[in-house]
Amino acid sequence: MEDNSYLLSQKGSWGDQGDGTYVNPVLPGDYSDPDVIRVGDDYYGISSTLHCSPGMAVLHSKDLVNWSMIGHVVDDLTSIGPEYNYDRMNRYGRGVWAGAIRFHEDKFWVYFFTPDEGLFMSTASDPAGPWEPLHQVWEVTGWDDCCPFWDDDGQGYLVATNFANNYNIHLFKLSEDGKELLNDSGTIIHQYKGSEANKIYKINGTYFFFHSEVRCKEGVEVRVVMMLRSEHIYGPYEEREIIHTHGMDVDREPNQGGLVQTVSGDWYFISHQGTGGYYEGRTLHLLPVTWIDGWPIIGIDTDGDGIGEMVWGGRKPISGHPATVLSTYDDFDRAVLEPHWEWNHQPRADKWSLTARPGYLRLHACQPIDKDNFFTVCNIITQRAFRTVHNAAMVKIEIGGMADGQEAGLCHFAQTYCTIGVHQLNGRRVLKFNSSGIIVWGPQLTGSTLWLRSVWNIDGINRFEYSVDGVHFTSFGDAYQLGWGNYRGDRIGLYSYNCESEQGYIDVDQFCYEVARSGE
Structure with missing residues (x-):
């Protein structure tokens, strides 16, 4: 399996192959900065969400290959700070960065830093919320990549990086309730260029500090995965590289992630592809872990040097669980939004509703902070765009409630943006395509129902289509290259705004996004 899985992944195959094997990535979308734990027979993970709300995604799996979104830790980003609110929208690429999830005293604990506001935590008896x-x-400012740990005597600790001060990794003691750092206990345990991605474990009586750092390999700087090991939590520590990284074009630098042990005793590493730059963002990977001379080796040691190499697939860790059908269909019949939805910054609560018209998502028009800047449009509701051989996302909207000056429709955005929608002017509704300011006008729309569709391939070349009957679709606008920006892969979303007033709304009847399981 390892011989051809890299080729399969490049052709768009991913995840569970249905024959007892899997191909990396196990999730072909932007699930950055993952961490993972096992509680009983269940595996729970988290993923950073940056400026998206709700914040810090929570995932669940039974086999480490098939994952589903089950919730978020942070309901309201303004609990972090006012810059995340719809009237400011000033945290692109900032916000909820990498964190860690742990199970302690019959509760789930999540800690994370934001680079501008500091260290936050929350607990739950149910990881779904x-x-x-x-x-x-x-x-505090300038810190990231934290992880809590409770020792056998009950003392809690937290490891974190001060990236604003030479990337020093600090170890702190936690208060008994886990809500305070005993700051006078802070000790620098490691420092190297770019040292972050911290995790701390105690395995068979030995302390392990996982992290990554930036080193020069064959004249090129790459992020390298390291482990520190000691019999005492404050050291002294031995250090070892535990997986080779060769750069974006070879292994895409797996680095940020977490170790987890299955019920049967096998070890694995959940990681994101760390370099970014691709339109799908930093995807989720699963790598086997073996132990050699008391050190964990990630991937496969192909040359006997005690350091692993990237693995692009293998046997599923746990059999008997079916392949997840990665679908984000929503008919908006529930009282709450499905977990795969996230807003661009904190939305304006009075401008969207699931109850104004039961069975529909009503998106009222908002005035942007800057009418010439799409990235200041509040209440854009979004999902991750996946990278597979074929992707199609379709939305059915009712446009009878629109008002003059209002525009609404389907969008993609990262560093740039592209939209297909309806713009109402002087009582006339006209189809409109907008690729980062390059506008194409389409036909006048006389009906009250419209279907919009986005179709893209493994290279991220997108085409928009529209239909007035839900059966016959017509391509509209130019091809658009999905991209990466603000540490995020492409987001597909729905928008509604009005530069002239606060009038108008659309009702979203259904949204369906399904992706191909395999490539050629």
């Missing part, structure tokens, strides 16, 4: 109101542990 509700989570306790977010607690700010430490108001």
Whole structure:
């Protein structure tokens, strides 16, 4: 399996292959900065969400290959700070960065930093929620990539990087309730260029500090995965590289992630593809872990040097669980949004509703902060765009409630943006395509129902289509290259705004996005 799985992944294959094997990535979308734990027979993970709300995605799996979104830790990003709100939208690429999830005293605990506001934590008895109101542990700037740990005597610790000060990795003691750092306990345990992605474990009585750092390999700087090991939590520590990384074109630098042990005793590493730059963002990978001379080796040691190499697939860790059908269909019949939805910054609560018209998502028009800047349009509701051989996302909207000056429709955005929608002017509704300011006008629309569709291939070349009957679709606008920006892969979303007033709305009847399981 390892011989051809890299080729399969490049052709768009991913995840569970249905024959007892899997291909990396196990999730072909932007699930950055993952961490993972096992509780009983279940595996739970988290993924950073940056400026998207709700924040810090929570995932669940039974076999480490098939994952589903089950919730978020942070319901309201303004509990972090006002810059995340719809009237500011000033945290692109910032916000909820990498964190860690742990199970302690019959509760789930999540800690994370934002680079501008500091250290936050929350707990829950059910990882799907509700989570306790977010607690700010430490108001500080310039820190990231934290992980809590409770030792056998019950003492809690937290490891974190001060990236604003030479990337020093610090170890702190936690208060008994886990809500305070005992700051006078802070000790620098490691420093190297770019040292972050911290995790701490105690395995068979030995302390392990996982992290990554930037080193020069064959004249090129790459992020390298390292492990520190000691019999005492404050050291002294031995250090070892535990997987070779060769750069974006070879292995895409797996680095940020977490170790987890199955019920049967096998070890695995959940990681994101760390270099970014691709339109799908930083995808989720699963790598086997073996132990050699008391060190974990990620991937496969192909040359006997005690350091692993990237693995692009293999046997599923746990058999008997079916392949997940990766679908984000939503008919908006529930009282709450499905977990795969996230807003661009914190939305304006009075401008969207699931109850105004039961069975529909109503998106009222908002005035942007800057009418000439799409990235200041509030209440854009979004999902991750996946990278497979074929992707199609379709939305059915009712446009009878639109008002003059309003525009609404389907969009893609990262560093740039592209939209297909309806613009109402002087009582006339006209189809409109907008690729980062390059506008193409289409026909006048006389009906009250419209279907919009986005179709893209493995290279991220997107085409928009529209239909007035839901059966016959017509291509409209130019091809658009999906992209990467603000540490995020492409987001596909729905928008509704009005530069002239606060009038108008659309009703979203259904949204369907399904992706291909395999390539050629």
